[in-house]
Amino acid sequence: MSAPVLELRGVTIPFGEATGASAPGLRDLDLVLEEGERFALVGASGAGKSSLLAAIAEPRPGVTGSIRIAGREFGGTVERRHTVVLLDQRPLLFPHLDVRRNVAFPLEVRGIRGEELDRGVERALDVVRMADFADRRPDSLSGGQAHRVALARAIAASPALLLLDEPFTGLDPELRRSLQETVREVTAHREITTLTVTHDVEEAGRMADRVGALHDGRLARVAPPAVLFEDPGSLGVARLIGWPNELPVVSSPGEVTLGGRALDPPPRRGAGVADGPAVLTFSRHGAEIVSEGEGHLTIEVERVTHAPHGATLHWTGITPRDPAAPPTTSRSRTLAPRPERGEVAVESRNAPQVGTRVGLRLRLERCRVYSPETPER
Amino acid sequence: MRRRVLLVGLAIWSLTPLALLAVVSVAGGWRFPTLLGDDPGLAAWRSLGGGALGHATSTSLALGIGTGVGAAAVGLLAGRALARERGGPRTLGLIFAFLPVATPPLLLGIGLQFTFLRLGLGGTAAGVWLAHLVPAIGYTTLYFVAVFTSWDFGIERAARQLGATRRQTLVRVIAPLLRRPLAEAALLGFLVSWAQVPLTLLVGQGRVRSLTIEVLSLVQAGQDGLAAAGALVLLLPPLLLIALATWGVREAEVVVA
Secondary structure (H helix, E strand, O other), rough: OOOOOOOEEEEEEEEEEHOOOOEEEEEOOOOOOOOOOOOEEEEOOOOOOOHHHHHHHOOOOOOEEEEEEEOOEOOHHHHHHOOOOEEEEOOOOOOOOOOHHHHEEEEEEEEOHHHHHHHHHHHHHHOOOOOHOOOOOHHHOOHHHHHHHHHHHHHHHHOOOOEEEEOOOOOOOHHHHHHHHHHHHHHHOOOOOOEEEEEEEHHHHHHHOEEEEOOOEEEEEEEOOOHHHHHHOOOOHHHHHHOOOOEEEEEEEEEEEEOOOOOOOOOOOOOOOOOEEEEEEEOOOEEEEEOOOOOOOEEEEEEEEEEEEEEEEEEEEOOOOOOOOOOOOOOOOOOOOOOOEEEEEHHHHHOOOOOOOOEEEHHHHHHHHHHHOOEEE | HHHHHHHHHHHHHHHHHHHHHHHHHHOOOOOOOOOEOOOOOOOOOOOOOHHHHHHHHHHHHHHHHHHHHHHHHHHHHHHHHHHHHOOOOHHHHHHHEEEHOOOOOHHHHHHHHHHHHHHOOOOOHHHHHHHHHHHHHHHHHHHHHHHOOOHHHHHHHHHOOOOOOHHHHHHHHHHHHHHHHHHHHHHHHHHHOOOHOOOHHHHHOOOOOOHHHHHHHHHOOOOHHHHHHHHHHHHHHHHHHHHHHHHHHHHHHHOOO
16 A cells, blocks of 8 residues: 555644744644545635645745645755746746747656657646647736746656645636636646635635635644535534534433524534534525514514525524523634624525524534534644 | 927937937047038948057956846845845845945945955956946846845745756746746846946956947047947947837737737
8 A cells, every 4th residue: 555645743833923923823733545536625814824835835934834745845945846836826837938948848857858758748738728828928828828837847756645725716717617627637647636715615615525624723624615614513613614503502302492592403513512502503405484473583684695505694683582591792713603793595586684683593414513612722 | 289299309309319329339429510410331330349448348248248247146135135134134235236226336436446456456457347336236236126126935835845956946947937037137237338448447457448438538529530439339238228118018918918
């Protein structure tokens, strides 16, 4: 059995290396990627995602723990070259070289010449459908074309591990999806292991077989996208993946109460949820709008926003309240539920008027109960 | 219309001294009341090739090339380092780079003269070259700080991560991208040396005869034709710089378009 392509053991990266701050940004990170696996790491801005990729690509001061690539623990950049390639947010094409020479670059620096070089360049350009642009200069390419060339250049290097740092940020949605598909196809075809970091949860779901969620400096959860998006595992990760609804509940053995009323069936509780105040959280699709007086609680329609994939109802106020539930104040070490507001997906044509009161029926099988406590630092 | 008048006025303002120089350089003599001089001819220009002026031109060229190359190389390294600094060290570095640029050359020359005399460099071409490097490196450092402040270091990182060694990154990526800034910085250094009078005079102690020094002597000696021809030769490198700058602007316009 071959060694994992990437193996991180106890990797700790100080926060803000440039500032010399000593507080850890990422702590005790363990992660193993097998050959051909596509992995995405999601995290909020500033969570340390890019620092992690940079540490894998190049030795960085202050990084501790073990980083093994293709079974070897590398000491320097030179040793890592030809094994790891980092695809940046920007294409970073060499402006003085045409597309062909850009793609040839990783082959030429390895001493590959002649027919083998030409074949390698042609294959890489064909895969990203840029063969017709071989003689163009980078400054004559569109943003999407430049990204395709950068991808061709990366795969021409035949890396064991391709790192993608928020690869298509700033591109229009259609182009972005097309490039995501291209990366998927190309890396699957060549069995290249990929590690993508992004703050875009949808992008992570589209590009990866497994997704890791970075929260509070730790790899809080690793799971296939379908599992992670259904069951975030903690309140922090639920917020990270965009679950906008939080209700204060009380958890006791075999029962979860909202406003003193037991929820039936009881929603699934996350690991480590102690008896007492807890938070019930759900995505936009975890509840439906019903008539006032029906459902689990009454809400007021604050506004309705529309998007191509449907409308979102923004609600405020909840009734009834439970005196035993945790206070709805701002966040601190304890992740208190957000103030009484949230969002629910509705059909545009059925969206109620702003200011009206309606009922909210929870789809309890889609709701999760988590502890408001953050893990100890 | 008003803009055209202004342009013509500017052209006359800029070109008149040069036109007069050209006339003087081909005038055999200039006695009242003749308007354009007597016995026009190319005698002054013919004597440029040999003798003191020819030798001085060679000296100036050698000093200028040496200063241009040296200042471009040092300025590149210093400017790159400074551009990557932040806060206090960057401010201090910029002050140190700006100091020899802002200091009057006469003051620099007096200071360097004493030191170079003790080191045995007074009156030598090497001493003058080192003296010229002082303000030239200031200029080129400031120039390269500007270049590297807008430089995309991500390009270098990309090259390394695609497998290039440090040397390959330098030769295949950095050097080609810096070709033009290096040429411009070298020309800038060359011009600082080419037009230098006080430093050459004080450190060279009259033994190092550059073109500017020679032209100055000719003016003092009343050899107007020869002085004018020499002065016009002095004009050639600045003209080259203007041509390069104009070409650079056009090239930038093409890229933007």
